[in-house]
Amino acid sequence: MGIEVNGRKVEWVKNETVKYLLRRMRYTFPLVVVKINDKIIPRKDFSDVIVPDNSKVAVIHMISGG
């Protein structure tokens, strides 16, 4: 059991929402886009959407910054 976050293997946690996954990964940057299996998850749904097992999650940090 496991998921991939930004191409890296990460442990899957049952019933974990996108919001809590971001917190666990310490992704605190405000300008992130989250895709689960290539589908964009709207920011307003971060607290509701559960990350399924075996999914590929992309947390794209939008800053090209500096």
Added chain:
Amino acid sequence: MAEGQIPIEEYETGNTKHKWDLKKLKFAHRVIFEYNYKKGEIKRGYANRTLYLNLTKKEIKEKPVTEDMKKKFTGGRGFGLKLMWASIKSSTRWNSDENELLITTGPLCGTTQYPGSGKSLCLTISPSTDIICDSNVGGFFGPYLKFAGFDAIEIQGKAKQDVVIVVDGEKGKISVETAPLEETNSHLINEQLTHMYASENTDKSRQKVSVVSAGKGAEHSYWGCLNFSFYDIRRKLPRMKQAGRGGLGTVLRDKKIKAIVTKIEKFDGVSNNPADPIALAKVGTKLHREIRDLDRHQCNMRAVGTVHLVEIMDEYDLLPTENYRFGSFPKASKIYSPKFFKHFTKIIPDGCWHGCTMACAKTVDGFTVMTGPYKGQKTTVDGPEYETVACCSNMSLWDPLWVLEFNFYCDTYGLDTISTGTAIAFYMEMYEYGILNKERCDGLELCFGNGEAVMEFMHRIAQGNKGEFTKIAAKGARRVKDWLIKNAWGTPQLIEDCGMESKGLEYSEYVTKESLAMQGGYGLTLKGPQHDEAWLIFMDMVNNAIPTFEDKAEALHYFPMWRTWFGLNGLCKLPWNDVEPANNAETDEPSKVPEHTQNYVEYQNAITGWNVDKEELILQSERCYNWQRAMNVWLGRGRRKDDWIPYRSMGPVTEMEYLSRKDRYDKQLVEKLGHSEKEVEKMKIKEKIELLYDYRQAQYQKLADAVYYRRGWTPNGIPTPQKMKQLGMDDPKMLKLLQDKINEDEKAGLNVWGGKYGKGEKPPNIHLKYWEKW
């Protein structure tokens, strides 16, 4: 007026009030030479001439801007490069008589309809690097210079005594005047000259004056910055923005220029005389709305400016602490943005040029100075910005008041906060190891966290203190490395690895150990390690979006070219990607912010009347970028050896650093270097560090190969004549020079790829002179 805003008449900064005898100051001026010019009109963003002054020869003249110059160099930094190429020699150094100081504008500079359109681009041969340094800066000077009639000011030669240069756009007159009595430090001289040259004793009149100066620190160090004023009509004082990097202020003071003043008669929303004002208004309004509606949910720049980055960098292990040994620190929350928000003056729009809704130029008013010549006085501190706060975390200063003190004195003394902070952090680490000590530091206890010692060191620099340490240390990390090594204090490798400079310029404030692409973003640059060419850490380290050398090379091609474009046009980069359209995530290439790129296409076309597309914008940059690299080659640098970076920016130098991120590094020894977990367990830390050292150095060389190839350069990093011709840069002198240098490299055996390629790997091209086949 926004809700809660204080009316202009009622606003008080709480600062100590100054009384100047302006008549006495002015009476001491003597005009050395002057020049009258015919006031012109701006046409489609260009004044169509530049201003040349030679302080040695007492000469002033106008130079025409030709259509060919616009086509090849666009404007701004591009014009600066073109003018320098014609005026300096390959042997010119920062303090040579013929070195130049240029302040340039760009065709979009001075627009008020599109946020972030008031930047000046300054250029010189840097005392730190011996090559061209360019630095962008806000404030009113650039737009006013253009509205006074010039796309750039080019200053050569040196005055014999302190002077001010006045560009009077009201009268159509340039004068060079002695200025013996004015203060030198910027917060004071900018105030004096603003009041002195305003046509009337009104705030409106003072708002039409802008001053460029550098303080006492710039005189005695290689870290001199230029302070560009912008009169704040609410606070009733000239505030300042800095052209920080590379010692521009040092060159200003070496030329004995105390200040440059420009004043204008009037300006308005159409002063740039745009080709299509309706299209301009349309594209500008769209972005204004976007910033107004989205910024508070995104970066919150309007409330806290760039300091919002402090907590983010700390969370992602990127905030430099204790000379970049670590990327986060338990005490860092003491300098997170809310701590500064508390001090910032609120409800005042804080743009550094008219019409910038992003308004990120924050201030602390009524700050009580704690040390030095202005101790006890109350003053306005412009900032702090992220970089300044991060400099303090790098020196392990965790009190916001010390950050403000450091910020204030750096500015008024004309010291670049970045170079000053990064270099001092290095000295502090050397102090910790006993390589430096109290005696070697002229009695200063320059250890991490000692704010008093930092300030005392800066005051000594400003006083021109003759202590050996002060004199050498004020020249920056590179000179101190040489000094330590010469005295055999400490092992040379440790000194080289820890001092965060490349090309002689100190690093800006990001930890890059885990992002190879960003190591390139600092090393494979034109002027040295400043993040304005590329900031790829998230893309590389967090998003994992550019995993191969080719991917990284593509990013290190695209982003430097794109970001260069802002400097050709007189624009601020922040409104491009520090706010993003609501649907940006759904676009093909969100990191490029495609809608904003298209805005810039429309914006440039609306001002100039051209018909360019987004590819042409990149080409505009590519021409100038390659030209600047070629000029670096001409100046004797601009090769692979000059793109070297210190190991501290690649990986852990010391055992303590390794141990602080042991799991991460151990894992890499297994995953990247192919050692078994058991082997790694048995290894000594020293052995692990060495393995990682060799691996990461080799990775960097392979990255350089891929980047040079993508940019169309030789394996030793020289832009090829073929590439220049492709770009339409066909100056025969330049093409011959490049071919000669390539031939020299060939003879010396330097035209080879730098990476070592094992089984299954190959260099970017098996033909070393691949460009000859084009």
